[in-house]
Amino acid sequence: MDTYPNERLGITQEDIKARFNDGFKKTRYEELEKDVLDTTNNLLLLVAKKDGHVVGYCRGLKSQDHNDSVELYVSAEYRDRGIGNALWQKRFTWFDQNKYTILEVAEYNANAIRFHEQHGFIQDQSLKQPTYENWNILPNGKKIPVVIMVRKKECI
Secondary structure: OOOOOEOOOOEOHHHHHHHHHHHHOHHHHHHHHHHHHOHHHOEEEEEEEEOOEEEEEEEEEEOOOEEEEEEEEEOHHHOOOOHHHHHHHHHHHHOOOOOEEEEEEEOOOHHHHHHHHHOOOEEOOOOOOOOOOOOOEOOOOOEOOEEEEEEOHHHO
16 A cells, blocks of 8 residues: 555655455455456456465456446555456456546556556546545545546447
8 A cells, every 4th residue: 555645745654545445355365266256246356466475466347337346456566466457457358348447547547547548548527536535545544646547348
């Protein structure tokens, strides 16, 4: 989660730990496992491991009118080794090729923005974060600003 703290916005490592701490609890993994086993919800979870340790993961969701690139994360020490590309490619082949794909990324995460641009995504200023999305709201009320990126089905 080293990409989320931002000194300019006053978002600290402690803020990020407070928000995402549940992501490492057993109950969170059980929820994810339930989602993976329930094939009716069109959710994909991929995990990359090295020597038995998780070094990256991604999730994708097929909704009625689009694909949602929910998450893609690779541990800092394993970046630039093709893991993110491999996860992205596997998820992309799972997506419905007749629909566009959307994602949200922290607006100051230049590496993630560049990564997705290399995969055909563009920033779309006309789209706003849905009100039900709250992954970027921290317990102290601060909010990680996001940009919406879209990959049109014509890019396929």
